[in-house]
Amino acid sequence: xxxxxxxxxxxxxxxxxxxxxxxxxxxxxxxxxxxxxxxxxxxxxxxxxxxxxxxxxxxxxxxxxxxxxxxxxxxxxxxxxxxxxxxxxxxxxxxxxxxxxxxxxxxxxxxxxxxxxxxxxxxxxxxxxxxxxxxxxxxxxx
Numbered sequence: 001x002x003x004x005x006x007x008x009x010x011x012x013x014x015x016x017x018x019x020x021x022x023x024x025x026x027x028x029x030x031x032x033x034x035x036x037x038x039x040x041x042x043x044x045x046x047x048x049x050x051x052x053x054x055x056x057x058x059x060x061x062x063x064x065x066x067x068x069x070x071x072x073x074x075x076x077x078x079x080x081x082x083x084x085x086x087x088x089x090x091x092x093x094x095x096x097x098x099x100x101x102x103x104x105x106x107x108x109x110x111x112x113x114x115x116x117x118x119x120x121x122x123x124x125x126x127x128x129x130x131x132x133x134x135x136x137x138x139x140x141x142x
Contacts, residue, residue, distance in 0.1 A: 004093055004105070020089040022103050022113050025055030025120040027073070027084060030133050040083055043136040046124040055119050085140065087118055 003016050012020075028047040033040045046052060047067060049059050057063050063070045073090060081091040089099055099106055102116035113119045123138075125131070 002105070004089075004099065009090060009094055019105060020093070022087075022089060022118070023055045023110060024085070024087065024113050024118045025050055025052070025124065026118075027071075027088065028055075028057065029120060029124065029138075030127065031083075032133055032137065041137050041139070042085070043133045044120075044124050044138050045127050045131055045133055045136050046120060048127050050124075050126070052121055052124055052126065055113075055121055087140075 003012065004020065007016070009017070025046065026042065028050045030043045030045045030047070031040050032043060047057075047070065049057050049063055049067060049070075051058050059066055064072050081088065081094045084091040086092075087100065089103060089105075092099060100116070101107065102112040102118060104110050104112060114121060125136070
């Protein structure tokens with residue numbers, strides 16, 4: 001049986017944990033939060049460290065040192081994952097849901113993420129001075 005069906009996120013090995021990431025890049029998009037309501041929205045502006053072709057961090061091991069607001073998703077640090085995109089495996093599994101058919105652990109291919117139009121590679125732009133995040137708010141159908 002597949003490890004993600006038998007283990008809680010907190011029980012997974014580091015290798016299992018990392019394999020859950022589908023490399024969609026959505027968690028590397030800048031987010032805005034309404035201070036009054038607490039509602040979070042995503043923008044199409046991606047972190048300066050992401051490779052937009054592969055949707056992988058170019059400095060993964062040092063990212064939290066290089067980018068002040070980069071979060072390290074360690075399996076034991078969060079009890080709620082609702083701030084992650086609805087397609088994120090960590091959020092899905094935490095909420096008791098199944099991985100989607102396009103997830104690389106099920107499809108056997110990382111190309112399935114792009115084919116399912118889940119990857120940010122076709123629309124994201126890299127952060128740069130002068131870009132107003134409010135002009136780049138995006139919404140996904142969930």
